[in-house]
Amino acid sequence: MKPSRMLRTWVSVIAIATAALARADGATWVQTPYQEQKVLFDFYFDEPDKINSALYWIRSHMNPLMDSPYDQAPEFMQTVVVIHGTEIVTVARKNYDRYKEAVNRMRYYADLGVKFKVCGLAMDDYSYAMSDFYDFIEVVPSAITELAHWQQQGYALITPIVMEKKYTIEQIR
Numbered sequence: 001m002k003p004s005r006m007l008r009t010w011v012s013v014i015a016i017a018t019a020a021l022a023r024a025d026g027a028t029w030v031q032t033p034y035q036e037q038k039v040l041f042d043f044y045f046d047e048p049d050k051i052n053s054a055l056y057w058i059r060s061h062m063n064p065l066m067d068s069p070y071d072q073a074p075e076f077m078q079t080v081v082v083i084h085g086t087e088i089v090t091v092a093r094k095n096y097d098r099y100k101e102a103v104n105r106m107r108y109y110a111d112l113g114v115k116f117k118v119c120g121l122a123m124d125d126y127s128y129a130m131s132d133f134y135d136f137i138e139v140v141p142s143a144i145t146e147l148a149h150w151q152q153q154g155y156a157l158i159t160p161i162v163m164e165k166k167y168t169i170e171q172i173r
Contacts, residue, residue: 041160
């Protein structure tokens with residue numbers, strides 16, 4: 001092998017080894033330059049209690065943007081939640097004692113500017129009236145039409161998938 005080719009081979013080997021060692025130190029933190037966001041959450045669950053887990057998706061969206069280095073004020077975040085599954089029962093005032101944790105969290109987010117919208121068709125299916133809901137709820141004609149509307153306004157659609165937790169973190173870590 002010619003000396004120049006051998007030198008290039010050794011340089012390549014050293015570069016690969018150096019890269020491997022650098023990776024051995026762990027992951028790299030990336031500070032994505034997030035801008036103001038418009039987000040649409042589609043809540044449609046087969047179990048009402050799944051709304052509790054889904055509300056963490058809102059937290060996971062808002063908290064990083066409110067923290068440094070982004071320091072975005074929540075009133076400038078544009079967040080809409082459309083409710084049209086079994087979780088509709090959580091926003092019926094008569095069910096407060098059963099779903100108060102979820103209601104209190106939704107009220108907290110509503111105070112930060114999150115809009116919670118209930119499907120009018122689902123309201124009818126459950127035989128609810130508008131007066132059955134909390135004051136932070138807006139009733140819209142149809143969830144599907146509402147979802148399409150907000151997407152046409154440039155909102156990113158997020159559909160939380162809430163799975164049954166089988167293991168603790170300690171069991172699978």
